[in-house]
Amino acid sequence: MSITYKSTRGGEQNVPASLAILKGLAQDGGLFVPDTIPAFDKSLKEYAAMDYKQLAYEIMKLYFTDFTKEELENCINRAYDTKFDTEEIAPLVEADGAYYLELFHGATIAFKDMALSILPHLMTTSAKKNGTKNEIVILTATSGDTGKAALAGFADVEGTRIVVFYPKNGVSPVQERQMVTQKGENTCVIGIHGNFDDAQTGVKNIFADKELAAYLEEKGFQFSSANSINIGRLIPQVVYYVYAYATLLKEGKIAENDTINVVVPTGNFGNILAAFYAKNMGLPIGKLICASNENKVLYDFFQDGCYDKNREFILTSSPSMDILISSNLERLIYWLAGNDAASNQAYMEQLKSAGKYEITPEMKDKLKDFVGGFASETETATKIKDLYDKTGYVIDTHTGVAAAAFGKYLENTKDTTPTVIASTASPFKFARSVMNAIDTKYDAMSDFELIDELSKVGNVSIPNAIEEIRNAPVRHKTVCEKEDMVAEIKKFLQV
Numbered sequence: 001m002s003i004t005y006k007s008t009r010g011g012e013q014n015v016p017a018s019l020a021i022l023k024g025l026a027q028d029g030g031l032f033v034p035d036t037i038p039a040f041d042k043s044l045k046e047y048a049a050m051d052y053k054q055l056a057y058e059i060m061k062l063y064f065t066d067f068t069k070e071e072l073e074n075c076i077n078r079a080y081d082t083k084f085d086t087e088e089i090a091p092l093v094e095a096d097g098a099y100y101l102e103l104f105h106g107a108t109i110a111f112k113d114m115a116l117s118i119l120p121h122l123m124t125t126s127a128k129k130n131g132t133k134n135e136i137v138i139l140t141a142t143s144g145d146t147g148k149a150a151l152a153g154f155a156d157v158e159g160t161r162i163v164v165f166y167p168k169n170g171v172s173p174v175q176e177r178q179m180v181t182q183k184g185e186n187t188c189v190i191g192i193h194g195n196f197d198d199a200q201t202g203v204k205n206i207f208a209d210k211e212l213a214a215y216l217e218e219k220g221f222q223f224s225s226a227n228s229i230n231i232g233r234l235i236p237q238v239v240y241y242v243y244a245y246a247t248l249l250k251e252g253k254i255a256e257n258d259t260i261n262v263v264v265p266t267g268n269f270g271n272i273l274a275a276f277y278a279k280n281m282g283l284p285i286g287k288l289i290c291a292s293n294e295n296k297v298l299y300d301f302f303q304d305g306c307y308d309k310n311r312e313f314i315l316t317s318s319p320s321m322d323i324l325i326s327s328n329l330e331r332l333i334y335w336l337a338g339n340d341a342a343s344n345q346a347y348m349e350q351l352k353s354a355g356k357y358e359i360t361p362e363m364k365d366k367l368k369d370f371v372g373g374f375a376s377e378t379e380t381a382t383k384i385k386d387l388y389d390k391t392g393y394v395i396d397t398h399t400g401v402a403a404a405a406f407g408k409y410l411e412n413t414k415d416t417t418p419t420v421i422a423s424t425a426s427p428f429k430f431a432r433s434v435m436n437a438i439d440t441k442y443d444a445m446s447d448f449e450l451i452d453e454l455s456k457v458g459n460v461s462i463p464n465a466i467e468e469i470r471n472a473p474v475r476h477k478t479v480c481e482k483e484d485m486v487a488e489i490k491k492f493l494q495v
């Protein structure tokens with residue numbers, strides 16, 4: 001069966017997967033969604049006999065139907081290789097009655113590697129399929145994690161360049177070191193004097209600049225985005241939910257067709273939406289527990305059907321979830337509205353003008369498989385410590401939010417369904433917060449001392465991604481004013 005993509009705002013239809021990946025966002029500002037969610041064409045038992053790459057092929061072929069088998073397998077083989085430090089790619093670890101799905105074994109030790117390691121290959125393949133001769137220039141503004149994951153994914157990928165802008169004084173020291181030491185002749189990292197919003201607004205303006213686009217076209221370049229709303233990032237994330245289920249089945253922890261629950265620490269709503277897609281394909285998922293930190297817009301939305309971003313923005317120890325506009329939620333709203341683009345568009349306009357919208361009671365009824373959860377900073381730190389004291393297993397702060405929210409859910413419901421918690425970052429990436437949660441005495445240590453200490457207390461070796469930056473030379477030293485972003489891009493492209 002052939003699947004095509006359409007915009008959630010109605011402006012584009014019948015777009016093949018490769019073109020949707022190349023475009024990222026639809027022209028009308030909507031997000032691309034598949035015209036139907038495909039059903040599994042093999043049994044869960046058959047999936048359980050496959051390794052990660054084979055399974056990735058089986059799932060992605062159902063969505064990317066204009067890719068040949070060879071094209072898709074090539075992309076998969078280049079993505080899920082030795083960049084990951086474990087053969088399983090996404091191992092499942094049992095601790096204190098839950099299954100932690102470790103999504104942080106890729107190049108930058110956070111879950112964004114799961115999709116950003118394959119996106120560059122999907123994109124260059126898509127460019128070829130659509131006869132694009134230009135070199136693709138990925139432009140990204142980052143508050144820390146996405147930038148590095150995109151750099152690692154696109155570094156030295158033929159036919160691509162990548163330019164990342166970050167707020168010079170707005171990322172953590174480890175995050176900055178990770179980016180400015182990035183290897184690859186096609187990479188460019190620039191600090192700007194300003195905050196993340198300045199960087200993001202600058203990038204949005206560059207994307208909207210038609211004159212610049214025409215000039216670059218002449219020189220053989222075109223911009224694209226590695227943003228989390230790209231369908232080429234969403235679909236690869238469906239794979240690991242099926243893989244988690246298949247692993248439980250293979251290990252005899254569940255029987256075929258048993259129901260499991262999933263808990264996902266959520267920001268932009270991409271990761272949990274992938275779990276929802278997996279459920280709709282036929283994966284027996286009961287509850288989708290959406291965990292928020294103190295920026296609990298989504299928790300409130302699941303409570304009363306009102307999405308309201310008008311509130312204080314809180315900086316927490318799980319920064320990748322500090323988000324007030326969850327862009328991928330638009331795909332769910334569209335589905336709740338019965339795939340009605342006009343209705344979805346009206347909600348999105350309300351969000352833009354008033355900062356909030358309220359869905360109808362009928363739409364809210366369709367949300368019954370979702371459970372909103374949240375955890376405060378204290379609840380998260382307590383959970384990290386308790387889990388460590390009880391089992392010796394150390395989780396990061398984002399995963400801590402999920403684990404704490406799950407604990408509260410269990411207290412309320414006494415639900416005994418086997419549960420998979422998406423573990424989205426290595427504790428080494430947020431060593432200071434993690435170690436402080438375990439014992440405040442660690443606060444006096446330097447970042448790298450903390451990392452050595454974490455390795456000792458957690459009895460896990462220090463990931464390559466951290467070892468690499470300890471002594472790596474700084475390759476990217478440019479810092480510019482926000483007015484000079486275009487000039488810096490031209491300098492890098494030598495045009």
Ligand SMILES: *Cc1c(COP(=O)(O)O)cnc(C)c1O
Pocket residue numbers: 110111112145228265266267268269270271272320321398424425
């Ligand atoms: C991006 C990120 C999240 C949030 O994922 P979404 O798909 O945006 O909901 C959670 N944890 C970590 C570590 C992340 O990097």
